[in-house]
Amino acid sequence: MSQLSGAEAFVRMLQLHGVRHIFGLCGDTSLPLYDALQRLDHRITHILTRDERSAAYMADAYARVTGRVGVCEGPSGGGATYILPGVVEANESSIPVLAVTTDIAVGARGRYVLTELDQEALFRPLTKWNRVLDRAAKIPEVVRAAFRHMTTGRPGAAHIGLPFDVQREPVDEADVHADPTLGVFPARRTAPDPAAIAAAAEAILSAESPLLICGGGPVIAGAMAELEALAELLEIPVATTISGQGAIAEDHPLALGVVGSNGGTLATRALVDQADLVVFVGCRAGSVTTERWRHPAPGKVRVVHVDVDPAVIGANYPTEVAVVGDARLALAALRDEVARFVEIPPDRSEGLGREAVARARAEKFAAFQELSRSDEVPIRPERIVATLQDLLPEDAVIVADAGTPCPYFSAYFQQRRAGRQFISNRAHGALGYALPAAVGAKIGRPDAGCVAVMGDGSFGFASGELETIVRLGLPITMVVIANATFGWIKAGQRSGFEGRYFAVDFSPGQHARIAEAYGVRSWRVEDPAALQPALAAALAADGPTLVDVVTQPLHEAHAPVSEWIA
Ligand SMILES: Cc1ncc(C[n+]2csc(CCOP(=O)(O)OP(=O)(O)O)c2C)c(N)n1
Numbered sequence: 001m002s003q004l005s006g007a008e009a010f011v012r013m014l015q016l017h018g019v020r021h022i023f024g025l026c027g028d029t030s031l032p033l034y035d036a037l038q039r040l041d042h043r044i045t046h047i048l049t050r051d052e053r054s055a056a057y058m059a060d061a062y063a064r065v066t067g068r069v070g071v072c073e074g075p076s077g078g079g080a081t082y083i084l085p086g087v088v089e090a091n092e093s094s095i096p097v098l099a100v101t102t103d104i105a106v107g108a109r110g111r112y113v114l115t116e117l118d119q120e121a122l123f124r125p126l127t128k129w130n131r132v133l134d135r136a137a138k139i140p141e142v143v144r145a146a147f148r149h150m151t152t153g154r155p156g157a158a159h160i161g162l163p164f165d166v167q168r169e170p171v172d173e174a175d176v177h178a179d180p181t182l183g184v185f186p187a188r189r190t191a192p193d194p195a196a197i198a199a200a201a202e203a204i205l206s207a208e209s210p211l212l213i214c215g216g217g218p219v220i221a222g223a224m225a226e227l228e229a230l231a232e233l234l235e236i237p238v239a240t241t242i243s244g245q246g247a248i249a250e251d252h253p254l255a256l257g258v259v260g261s262n263g264g265t266l267a268t269r270a271l272v273d274q275a276d277l278v279v280f281v282g283c284r285a286g287s288v289t290t291e292r293w294r295h296p297a298p299g300k301v302r303v304v305h306v307d308v309d310p311a312v313i314g315a316n317y318p319t320e321v322a323v324v325g326d327a328r329l330a331l332a333a334l335r336d337e338v339a340r341f342v343e344i345p346p347d348r349s350e351g352l353g354r355e356a357v358a359r360a361r362a363e364k365f366a367a368f369q370e371l372s373r374s375d376e377v378p379i380r381p382e383r384i385v386a387t388l389q390d391l392l393p394e395d396a397v398i399v400a401d402a403g404t405p406c407p408y409f410s411a412y413f414q415q416r417r418a419g420r421q422f423i424s425n426r427a428h429g430a431l432g433y434a435l436p437a438a439v440g441a442k443i444g445r446p447d448a449g450c451v452a453v454m455g456d457g458s459f460g461f462a463s464g465e466l467e468t469i470v471r472l473g474l475p476i477t478m479v480v481i482a483n484a485t486f487g488w489i490k491a492g493q494r495s496g497f498e499g500r501y502f503a504v505d506f507s508p509g510q511h512a513r514i515a516e517a518y519g520v521r522s523w524r525v526e527d528p529a530a531l532q533p534a535l536a537a538a539l540a541a542d543g544p545t546l547v548d549v550v551t552q553p554l555h556e557a558h559a560p561v562s563e564w565i566a
Helices: 006-016 028-039 052-066 078-092 119-126 136-151 164-168 194-206 217-221 224-234 266-274 327-339 354-372 381-391 405-412 434-444 456-472 487-496 511-518 528-540
Strands: 003-005 021-024 045-048 070-074 097-103 129-132 158-163 170-172 210-214 238-240 255-258 277-281 302-307 321-324 397-400 422-424 450-455 477-482 521-525 545-550
Touching (some): 003 006, 006 028, 006 136, 006 158, 006 170, 028 097, 028 164, 045 456, 052 070, 052 078, 052 097, 052 434, 052 456, 070 078, 078 097, 097 119, 119 129, 119 158, 129 136, 136 170, 194 277, 194 302, 194 321, 194 327, 210 224, 210 266, 217 224, 224 327, 255 266, 255 354, 255 405, 277 327, 354 405, 381 405, 381 450, 381 477, 381 528, 397 405, 397 434, 405 422, 405 450, 434 450, 434 456, 450 456, 456 477, 456 511, 477 511, 477 528, 511 521, 511 545, 528 545
Parallel strands (some): 021 070, 070 097, 097 158, 210 277, 238 255, 302 321, 397 450, 450 477, 521 545
Antiparallel strands (some): 003 170
């Protein structure tokens, strides 16, 4: 019987599942794993990060742009606790991220070993599947189970704990096998019940003014063509959530753009209210998308809900038809079913069709465009969005943090191609996501431009990773929206607490100088006229760049936000 060490078997299992990149940070308990990574020929590139939190965010964005499982790793104790934010973000966003933590030896448990922690309990509420190993012999089956759970059904995160002694124990090589199709997601798609498809088609066809609202599901499922075909056949406008951006190209005549309290506007809300039937697709109909379940209004609107996770359907809205299944298969089936009754698209010129979408878009962009031309100081956020819109190629990936970037880019940046190009961490919206996530996105999609847009609050959370970006020589452009305040919260204090500002302002930072010190080519922009040249030069450079833009604070801006407390 040929044998491998536990660590070697683990690396081989990742390799067999098609893993090509691992993001992580070293530690005592990880030494056997690192040694196996060092010695074996596995064609996996390890990206050393400066914080386990970043490693998980990188793996998350990497998974989002590649459609492959993202893998991150960190050591026991502090490494395990630091990696958590990215794991839960991925899990709640239905993105398969495998978090590997190493652990103290099984044989040493309960003896007050440095870093001892119940890591399985720690990850339980944050993952779809989770196991700390006790025996090396179980490594192959545990890795197989993790990949099965991550990429089938509703995708999600998994955690595997590798104790120190388990990494050194023998594993029978004959057990080391895998199904490589489980390394990409969604794997093993599930088709909807034809009876549910027939009922959904009947409901949609009987509606006067149907509207599609897409969450992250269609992009995850790669259902863009099927969605467009259904929308065009029935002349149904398509709205998205923030995570759903990319379900349809935003210059498509039926694309309404983002709706909800963060990125929606009064003009887009009016169309949501006009719908007599909403088809939610791969969408949890959560508080932000629905403006706290008021738009659309439960009970007043008929609902058809398509989701791969049956538990989501009916959680927030009385639902007429539930369709459980993969978004691509469901939308294709729905289109085929509808095509039995409809040959040419209905005339919706008087109701909710492309004319209504065009009017809503024109209204929304009229106010935006005026502000985007403003020469006022500090620079208007609208000007930053408009300038990047002009400069960026169609295939660029934008990663946007919470704060100013998320609502502004969701509302006003027009993604001209369908597919995953806009990334924001909408499960928890934790600050400091965009900078490390851009690393994962750039490594996952090296041929596309990549821009990370962050507030100065977020920059403070993530700036340690500038070293990683420089070390890897990644041509990422970072844009810091500098307003010396936790602006989103200040805006909440202004709108909901009569401007009683408390503990939200911090000192203005010299972000360009900080980045420069790490070796990033940087610009600081205070004059609106200097914005375009600085961004153009940053985007044209072949290494990492940062543009620090002194910007109008969010509480004074005309942000596309209807409610500051989500
Ligand atoms: C880790 C974390 N802590 C707190 C919050 C709450 N929060 C949401 S937005 C925000 C302010 C963001 O400030 P900044 O990054 O400077 O962007 P701005 O809103 O000023 O544009 C805060 C503190 C959060 N989202 N994440």
